[in-house]
Amino acid sequence: MLKKLTLTHWIFVGIVLGILAGWLGGEPILVVTDPLADIFLRLLKMIIVPLIVGSITSGVLGVGDTRNLGRLGGKTLLYYLSTSTIAILTGLVLVNLVEPGFGAQLELGAAPEIEETDSGAVWGIILRMIPENPIRAMVEGDMLAVIFFSILFGLFVTRLPEKGRAFFTELFDQLFAVMMKMTRFVILFAPVGIFGLIAGIVAETGFSAFGSLLKFFLVVLFALLFHAFVSLPLLLRFVGKVRNPYRHFGFMTEAVLTAFSTASSNATLPLTIRCVEENSGVSNKTSSFVLPIGATINMDGTALYECVVAMFIAQVYGIDLSFFQQFVVVFTALLTSIGVAGVPMASLVAISIILKTVGLPLEGIGLIMVTDRVLDMVRTSVNVWSDSCGAVIIARTEGEKTNLA
Secondary structure, rough: OOOOOOOHHHHHHHHHHHHHHHHHOOOOHHHHHHHHHHHHHHHHHHHHHHHHHHHHHHHHHHHHHHHHHHHHHHHHHHHHHHHHHHHHHHHHHHHHHHOOOOOOOOOOOOOOOOOOOOOOOHHHHHHHHHOOOHHHHHOOOHHHHHHHHHHHHHHHHHOHEEEEEEEHHHHHHHHHHHHHHHHHHHOHHHHHHHHHHHHHHHHHHHOOOOHHHHHHHHHHHHHHHHHHHHHHHHHHOOOOOOOOHHHHHHHHHHHHHHHHHHHHHHHHHHHHHHHHHHHHOOOHHHHHHHEEEHHHOOHHHHHHHHHHHHHHHHHOOOOOOOHHHHHHHHHHHHHHHHHHOOOOOOOHHHHHHHHHOOOOOOOHHHHHHHHHHHEEEEEEHHHHHHHHHHHHHHHHHHOOOOOOO
8 A cells, every 4th residue: 555655645644744743742852853854955955056057057958049038038027927916916905805903912023133124125136136156156045146147158058059059958958857866866755854844843833823813824824825726727727728727736736745844945946847847747948947937036925925914014003004005015025026035934034125115114024923934834835836837837828738638
């Protein structure tokens, strides 16, 4: 019977056992679970930069003609901007309807250590795309800069004479192939690593951590689930012409569960690529270009969360934001979500930018710290799910034959 269990089944087992271990064992179990979680996350992070460099450059070279690259890039950016905007508006409408912050009797939690930011940080996000030193960007894991350099490098390789172009194409194709083999090896440890992550979270926070903020928690959760199971499937159905969008979700279960456990879209990227290619049947040419970009700039769940948090904090403080101020929240959430790194808790920096931009107290971030970890896991899952939907939609509009009828 054990031989019939797939990786998805083992991941579910890891989650369930992690919940039980964290609940029954409490904090003493962290001595065992923390090393398991740390090793798994380090293995994932180890392969991210070479995987992105190999996949993006290989993808650009696979596209070939710069006109094709421009078309594919244009579709990718249009999809990511559109879905993030839809997500933000979903959160904005719901938080205005429910108004979870008005009348809430909440005390400020411990505010996280965040560097002071202002609206100029949005321009800084744009500048970050251009690395002064590409090698340093790779060492520091600055994904926006790594992606920008990889696209530019691949673009100019296509302009080399045939001999040079063939050499680099073979080199980066093989680099990407090696990284995917390493990915499959690392993913074998996912159930054990996820067990450690989940057990640690339950042992430290328990189940009652979000009791005082239940209304806010449910608003964010419902908005995220609505975007994931209504908005994105509608796009798959009517734009991607996929008859059964939820079949694609079944294909992406391993990646979504890993995203939920790690709370990192970058760390999940290797598994996302594997599921999209091997399960949903998207070509390597499309997935290797679309997904690494999506893991860095497509943050639907994060953008939605940032918007709801800003509105919630305003409501708690009794501040009634005007239509223009809410528009500023939406616009700033869209811009900052593009630059947020795909790592846990990074959205708190973006939230501080939004609060500063519309004149809300930065200390308000302390209000949402109790529930942030759990919601971080959910919104990361939505981010990864949206990336995969984008890869399928773009592949279908490019005339590719996928495993989704």
